[in-house]
Amino acid sequence: MQMMPKFFLHYFTRLMKLTIFLSFTFLYVSCTDKPIVPVQPxxxxxxxxxxxxxxxxxxxxxxxxxxxxxxxxxxxxxxxxxxxxxxxxxxxxxxxxxxxxxxxxxxxxxxxxxxxxxxxxxxxxxxxxxxxxxxxxxxxxxxxxxxxxxxxxxxxxxxxxxxxxxxxxxxxxxxxxxxxxxxxxxxxxxxxxxxxxxxxxxxxxxxxxxxxxxxxxxxxxxxxxxxxxxxxxxxxxxxxxxxxxxxxxxxxxxxxxxxxxxxxxxxxxxxxxxxxxxxxxxxxxxxxxxxxxxxxxxxxxxxxxxxxxxxxxxVKYWRTQTDNALSEVIGYASTTIERYSREMWNMVIDSWFYTFPYADATMTNAGGIRQSIPAGDITLSTIVGLLPFNNSILQLELNGEELIDCINYDIIIGGITTVGGYNFADGTPIELQTNYSVFTIDYVYSIPEYKFSSYDTDPYTTSVHYRQPLIDWIKSLNTSSSDPLNNYLDSTPR
Ligand SMILES: [Zn+2]
Missing domain, CATH: 3.60.21.10 (Metallo-dependent phosphatases)
Known part of the structure; x- marks a missing residue:
């Protein structure tokens, strides 16, 4: 409140200055066409x-x-x-x-x-x-x-x-x-x-x-x-x-x-x-x-x-450094695989079964996926940008009831589905009291809201980086322009 009089005084002063300035400007403009730039106090x-x-x-x-x-x-x-x-x-x-x-x-x-x-x-x-x-x-x-x-x-x-x-x-x-x-x-x-x-x-x-x-x-x-x-x-x-x-x-x-x-x-x-x-x-x-x-x-x-x-x-220097380190082409996409798409979510989480075929379910947060895969050659560099964090995969033991409780809006799931009941991909129901081998990342595990840590206090650290299964799976497919990665994607809701 103390500021107000100063404010008004200041504006009044400026108004006066402007009036004087404009009067002179008017006289000036009457004898020239040049534009006038107001002068700041x-x-x-x-x-x-x-x-x-x-x-x-x-x-x-x-x-x-x-x-x-x-x-x-x-x-x-x-x-x-x-x-x-x-x-x-x-x-x-x-x-x-x-x-x-x-x-x-x-x-x-x-x-x-x-x-x-x-x-x-x-x-x-x-x-x-x-x-x-x-x-x-x-x-x-x-x-x-x-x-x-x-x-x-x-x-x-x-x-x-x-x-x-x-x-x-x-x-x-x-x-x-x-x-x-x-x-x-x-x-x-x-x-x-x-x-x-x-x-x-x-x-x-x-x-x-x-x-x-x-x-x-x-x-x-x-x-x-x-x-x-x-x-x-x-x-x-x-x-x-x-x-x-x-x-x-x-x-x-x-x-x-x-x-x-x-x-x-x-x-x-x-x-x-x-x-x-x-x-x-x-x-x-x-x-x-x-x-x-x-x-x-x-x-x-x-x-x-x-x-x-x-x-x-x-930027050019670092592009060269990146290319040197990550230019290896690991696959080919005929069209963009969008960041926010079922194809992307299913691909990322299903790829874990390539590394851990004995997993019953794989679960991670969609937020760990950070960009789309553009059409064309897929390089290691693309996958690093896609999954840029330093996360590792953990193996947990959860019973069916706990597993279901860990499914929420942000968790993408592999090996299981919630469409028409809680079932495994082959249609077998998830048994509430049976223990299952469930994989997630250490980041998700460490957030209490995701609940994993309350059900298994001693998970096994695989030390596998969360981008490695996707890299290995894409490489294994030997995709090309005649047989692009898009042929292997699954867009069904989970
Ligand atoms: Zn932030």
Whole structure:
């Protein structure tokens, strides 16, 4: 409330300046045809945020959208970005690297190099930043020229933020000190491999901000920005806290949404996923009144940019590395096998029987499947992008009742069906009190909601990576353009 008179005073001053300016303009226009560009008052500082999130290693672009190099081209050509300008912040909402083979095969190292070349200022730590263990995250941090931030991760043992994680930074742009604070989704304890983050608590966002903001302010921050790996519903819930603490911007991530809005005096931005889009926010800050006077959020597509040479060279280098490592052709698809299709789900889960023919049932989460198989040659690289996580297959012993209880909407099933009753593929009913050999992945097992761990507390670790059966099965079929993989797919509902 204290802000209001200053706000009005500022606008009144601007209105007066504009009136005077227009009077002169009118006189000027009457004797020339040249267009007039309004002049900003000296005290008004213009800060521009370019924001992406959930990049997931898509440096080569996803279908219909540009590459990382082209996005950089758009930022230069359309957004006026260049290294010598001091009023830009390039920010990420996290989940930078788990995805296609060009990133996942190298545990995200390639993606960090790309983002270094794109001059990112800072990134929030997303749940998938932990996919290659804490050691993997620390290595990426060491290679990165920008910090990874989170203010709501606490060590269970000490209650402190882990020493290797910065909760915030102060970055000076256009002569203004900006406090940038990171947040990590509280779902991280089960949306990355739970074992990797078992020593951490992910605390309430508002609580974390309340705790850290006084410190950020005492470090001299004039504008506060929260970049969070949090969905739009959480962003909206945070507005009252942000407004109270003087945070002007809430950046999001995790849910791959496009957000460009304002709520009270706070701007909310989130830029989609896979570098397909970006959010932009123009902040006008009056350095005399020390207030943010305007917030202009918008969303833009990564389409039509000229590739930035430096970024393009890095991607090319990693394409060669990927091809060298994973260029082996293992099969052929005549048409795209879609990520969200019965053919895909049945294929992935049925392939486990190739490796474990003695299994009674195979069960995993559909969420572990991350992309389609495009038509044409199928390379190892495609399968790494399809199943990019470091998951291993476990063997469990469950009775029929327990097995049935573990079937839920997100679980894809092999060897069994729920259509017209709970039966095995050959039509034999699942007996409630009979014990069966059931296979799943360690990730699914470690999530209590999937219930597997409550029924078998001592599963056998096969140490087989969850992508290996699919690779071996596809290879065994010797598919080709005359006998494509599509001939072997099953589209029946389970
Ligand atoms: Zn995420």
């Amino acid at each position: 000296e005290s008004d500082k213009n800060i521009i945020i370019l924001y992406t999130n959930d990049e997931h290693g898509w440096m080569e672009g996803s279908e219909g959208y540009g590459t990382a190099a082209e996005l950089m081209g758009i930022w230069r050509e359309t957004e006026g970005y260049s290294e010598d300008k001091d009023n830009y912040l390039i920010l990420s909402g996290g989940d930078m690297w788990t995805g296609p083979a060009i990133s996942t095969w190298f545990d995200g190292r390639s993606m960090v190099e790309v983002m270094n070349a794109m001059n990112y200022t800072a990134a929030a730590i997303g749940n998938h930043e932990f996919d290659f263990k804490i050691e993997g995250l620390k290595q990426r941090m060491a290679e990165s020229s920008f910090p990874f931030l989170s203010a709501n991760i606490r060590e269970k043992s000490s209650g402190q933020i882990p020493e290797y994680i910065k909760p915030y930074i102060i970055k000076e742009v256009a002569g203004i000190k900006i406090g940038i604070i990171g947040l990590t989704t509280i779902s991280t304890s089960f949306t990355t491999f739970p074992e990797y983050v078992k020593d951490y608590n992910f605390i309430d966002y508002a609580e974390a901000l309340e705790e850290i903001v006084p410190q950020v302010k005492s470090d001299g921050a004039e504008i506060l920005i929260s970049i969070g790996h949090i969905c739009s519903s959480d962003m909206t819930s945070l507005v009252p806290t942000a407004s109270k603490l003087g945070i002007s911007v809430i950046g999001g991530g995790h849910c791959n949404q496009l957000v460009a809005s304002k709520s009270s005096d706070v701007a909310l931005i989130q830029g989609g996923t896979r570098l397909e889009n970006y959010a932009k926010l123009e902040i006008i800050y009056n350095s005399e009144t020390k207030t943010v006077t305007e917030l202009l959020p918008s969303i833009h597509d990564n389409i039509g940019g000229s590739p930035d040479a430096a970024v393009e060279a890095i």
